[in-house]
Amino acid sequence: SVLACGTCDTCLRGRRNQCERAVLTGLTAPGALADYIVVPQTACHRLSLLREGGWSRQDTLLAGALLEPLGCVYNAVFVEGGGIRPGERVTVHGLGPLGLFAGVLCHIGGASRVVGVDPVPGRRDLAQRLGFSACLSPGSAQTPLR
DSSP, rough: EEEESSSHHHHHTGGGGGGTTOEBBBTTTTTTOOOOOOOOOOOOOOHHHHHHOOOHHHHHHHHHHHHHHHHHHHHIIIIIOOOTTTTEEEEEESSSSHHHHHHHHHHHHTOOOEEOOOOHHHHHHHHHHTSSSSSOOOOOOOOOOO
């Protein structure tokens, strides 16, 4: 994880993930695979609203674990990537967790068609259940509808 300083020019422009003085857990600071690490309070997010909303402890912890990868994909698609225009068609190569997040976010963002590409049948099946328009195996003779 990137622990931004919050005071450099990059942070002040809202690009905390590109902080000039970032601490990188597991690289410039210990803690990536530790049971416990010390982080600044600004890097912590309370999940109590989910519990107060009736979520189970297990679902709350799962949601908390998914926030970081979901945030990375959101940043890539909507911040760095410029977003999705309504009606746009999107292809997602690789339907692991990040690819699935990308496809779902593109669909929510207004893409008219989201096509997934992955060699693993189970990943393609899951993507279809999550609302992908079509899923293909790389190198197959299939072509998505235009």
